[in-house]
Amino acid sequence: MVTQDAVLDALRAVKDPEAQQDIVSLGLIRDLAIAESQVSFTLAFTTQSPASRATMHSMASRAVGRVPGVSKVQVKMGSGQPARPAQAAPHAHGHAQGQGPSKAEELIPEVRQTIAVSSGKGGVGKSTVTVNLATALRQTGAAVGIIDSDVYGPDIPLMLGSRGRPGMFENRIIPVEAHGMKMMSIGLLVSDREPLVWRGPMIHSFIQQMLKDVSWGALDYLVFDMPPGTGDAQLSLSQVIPLSGVVMVTTPQEVALLDVRKAIAMFQKLNVPILGIVENMSYFVAPDTGKRYSIFGEGGGQRLADEYHVPLLAQVPLDPATRLAGDEGTPITVRAPDSPQARTFRDLATAVQRRLDEMAAQRPLPKIG
Numbered sequence: 001m002v003t004q005d006a007v008l009d010a011l012r013a014v015k016d017p018e019a020q021q022d023i024v025s026l027g028l029i030r031d032l033a034i035a036e037s038q039v040s041f042t043l044a045f046t047t048q049s050p051a052s053r054a055t056m057h058s059m060a061s062r063a064v065g066r067v068p069g070v071s072k073v074q075v076k077m078g079s080g081q082p083a084r085p086a087q088a089a090p091h092a093h094g095h096a097q098g099q100g101p102s103k104a105e106e107l108i109p110e111v112r113q114t115i116a117v118s119s120g121k122g123g124v125g126k127s128t129v130t131v132n133l134a135t136a137l138r139q140t141g142a143a144v145g146i147i148d149s150d151v152y153g154p155d156i157p158l159m160l161g162s163r164g165r166p167g168m169f170e171n172r173i174i175p176v177e178a179h180g181m182k183m184m185s186i187g188l189l190v191s192d193r194e195p196l197v198w199r200g201p202m203i204h205s206f207i208q209q210m211l212k213d214v215s216w217g218a219l220d221y222l223v224f225d226m227p228p229g230t231g232d233a234q235l236s237l238s239q240v241i242p243l244s245g246v247v248m249v250t251t252p253q254e255v256a257l258l259d260v261r262k263a264i265a266m267f268q269k270l271n272v273p274i275l276g277i278v279e280n281m282s283y284f285v286a287p288d289t290g291k292r293y294s295i296f297g298e299g300g301g302q303r304l305a306d307e308y309h310v311p312l313l314a315q316v317p318l319d320p321a322t323r324l325a326g327d328e329g330t331p332i333t334v335r336a337p338d339s340p341q342a343r344t345f346r347d348l349a350t351a352v353q354r355r356l357d358e359m360a361a362q363r364p365l366p367k368i369g
Helices: 004-011 050-065 126-138 200-212 232-240 254-269 300-308 320-327 340-362
Strands: 029-035 038-045 072-079 111-118 144-148 167-169 172-174 176-178 181-185 219-225 245-250 274-280 312-316
Touching (some): 038 050, 126 245, 126 340, 144 200, 200 232, 245 254, 245 300, 254 300, 300 312, 312 340
Parallel strands (some): 038 072, 111 219, 245 274
Antiparallel strands (some): 167 172
16 A cells, blocks of 8 residues: 655655755645555645756656556646645545646636647658748747647757757746747757656646746747647647647658548547648659659548548648758748748648638637626
């Protein structure tokens, strides 16, 4: 049987990197609850930096996960003034008394539209589509932010050329500015070579923190780069806020379509609107002859769009310059705004805006009286 003392002893091994004291003595542990083999608690941070918060969250989850008999650990991120050490808290067994998930209006009250960019599998260029869609939206004059939700492969800082760490003001995180957009990523808080081993509750807490604890301000669009697949990040984001819609990215070949179908089915179950399909790496135009090659097959994106009765938003060619622009931190829409590739992404942004407007017009009007 898992005991409170065993959990607290494990947590005493976790130190605040800045204060050099353990998190139990600092009174950071709140709402500790033990239900059979499942443990949950809140880390009530005060003035710790984002990097320290991420480090302590990860270490605390791992430490409790190693306690004999523990099968599941849920660590939430909170804020507040230091409290009495957790060993003084009574009634640790059973479910914690706490509030449910915050409403979207409370988390990001000044954000008008929330767009997820997702895929069923890795390697289809989802992050490339994300950054170029976001920059194309920005070029329309819109205020845009990006959240890198791909906690397993946070590539957005590299693709936007961001190397600095986010700041803090009044105990809130100030997002990094990149190409006129606001951006946050776990990649800004950890070393490039540090492996990220995340459990489901950690992903949920991270997504909540990226919404609740970051000063996003007024935005027309907040774009989320999702990890591939149908896992905890997609579930958490869909549960925390009502997404305006999701853009599904695929390549033309059948193996990619198979995985995207699974992802679409998941979003449909979560009642997240499907904005449409982006077929990436649709074709390659040889620079010497101008001949067009369908390296990964053709027509897959259109078949998928027809199957789910959603629009094919764009067919993006396979292009070395787009890849090079991402590697060097300047998206092709910024580096070569007059190129055919940049025009394709601007057309994609226009299609997404049109689709959002159409879906907003279809929503029923509120009843009066």
